[in-house]
Amino acid sequence: GGVSENDIKTFVTTTTVSFNWNTISKEFSVSVSQNGTSQIIKNPDGFFVWSNLTPATLYTFKFVFEQSHLEFMNVS
Numbered sequence: 001g002g003v004s005e006n007d008i009k010t011f012v013t014t015t016t017v018s019f020n021w022n023t024i025s026k027e028f029s030v031s032v033s034q035n036g037t038s039q040i041i042k043n044p045d046g047f048f049v050w051s052n053l054t055p056a057t058l059y060t061f062k063f064v065f066e067q068s069h070l071e072f073m074n075v076s
Helices: none
Strands: 009-012 017-020 028-034 037-041 047-050 062-067
Touching: 028 047, 037 047
Parallel strands: none
Antiparallel strands: 009 017, 017 047, 028 037, 028 062
């Protein structure tokens, strides 16, 4: 299987957004980008906070999940 929106939980305040994907965190390394700025998540706990956001502004975040362990990959 892949990663779906249901695998990433979000919590929003007026100036921050928190992302939690700890149910799948050990399988992937993750980078998060927003408006050309990218953050590579080095800690494997599956939790990240993006702060200093402007209140009442719509933001779009892009997640890139890369498999950490090739043994999970099915190659034929």
